[in-house]
Amino acid sequence: xxxxxxxxxxxxxxxxxxxxxxxxxxxxxxxxxxxxxxxxxxxxxxxxxxxxxxxxxxxxxxxxxxxxxxxxxxxxxxxxxxx
Amino acid sequence: xxxxxxxxxxxxxxxxxxxxxxxxxxxxxxxxxxxxxxxxxxxxxxxxxxxxxxxxxxxxxxxxxxxxxxxxxxxxxxxxxxxxxxxxxxxxxxxxxxxxxxxxxxxxxxxxxxxxxxxxxxxxxxxxxxxxxxxxxxxxxxxxxxxxxxxxxxxxxxxx
Numbered sequence: 001x002x003x004x005x006x007x008x009x010x011x012x013x014x015x016x017x018x019x020x021x022x023x024x025x026x027x028x029x030x031x032x033x034x035x036x037x038x039x040x041x042x043x044x045x046x047x048x049x050x051x052x053x054x055x056x057x058x059x060x061x062x063x064x065x066x067x068x069x070x071x072x073x074x075x076x077x078x079x080x081x082x083x
Numbered sequence: 084x085x086x087x088x089x090x091x092x093x094x095x096x097x098x099x100x101x102x103x104x105x106x107x108x109x110x111x112x113x114x115x116x117x118x119x120x121x122x123x124x125x126x127x128x129x130x131x132x133x134x135x136x137x138x139x140x141x142x143x144x145x146x147x148x149x150x151x152x153x154x155x156x157x158x159x160x161x162x163x164x165x166x167x168x169x170x171x172x173x174x175x176x177x178x179x180x181x182x183x184x185x186x187x188x189x190x191x192x193x194x195x196x197x198x199x200x201x202x203x204x205x206x207x208x209x210x211x212x213x214x215x216x217x218x219x220x221x222x223x224x225x226x227x228x229x230x231x232x233x234x235x236x237x238x239x240x241x242x243x
Contacts (some may be wrong), residue, residue, distance in 0.1 A: 007216055010133075011216070075138065077205065078219070079219035080199075080202060080204060081204060081217045082199055083223075
């Protein structure tokens with residue numbers, strides 16, 4: 001599974017993305033975030049307040065309870081500030 | 084048409100192209116967003132826009148399609164830059180053409196309001212206060228929200 005980070009989610013984690021193999025019980029984006037938080041301080045900082053974390057699966061906006069599967073491209077980022 | 088690019092754009096050339104040879108177009112509306120030199124109490128030296136290649140283009144195309152579904156538009160142009168910009172630099176151009184001004188102006192306003200909260204860009208400001216990510220504003224959410232009720236949004240009080 002490819003995970004991409006943008007904005008301050010990226011700067012807190014320290015990498016723009018990574019290939020990961022989460023355990024089988026990671027079924028949703030929320031599950032993935034819980035699992036990622038266990039990977040280190042930067043992750044815990046990035047996902048401390050989930051009310052300001054947005055997600056996309058395969059480049060479409062998704063709710064945190066959306067299902068994910070192997071092969072998906074999952075992106076995690078702050079609320080967007082375009083324009 | 085959607086363009087996501089690092090390079091600057093020529094407003095005059097872009098608008099001229101949009102209407103060239105189209106004598107049925109009676110209205111062209113445009114909006115240009117620029118980098119401001121001040122944010123709160125801090126002087127801004129630069130603003131770096133990050134985007135999500137692929138999804139950014141897709142999201143902008145979705146917003147364009149929404150505008151075309153709501154108003155009778157002849158054409159839509161969105162040019163959005165990414166990378167490091169400085170105060171005074173152009174960030175975004177939104178332009179719409181239609182037979183009449185109401186559709187062009189309302190659609191242009193709608194597009195920039197939706198871009199603010201629905202286009203995958205993130206802004207990092209650097210200046211007298213150090214480097215800081217720009218937080219999403221509630222006022223931008225409110226501005227996008229007021230276009231949710233599409234039927235009334237298509238009528239303008241100045242409509243004649």
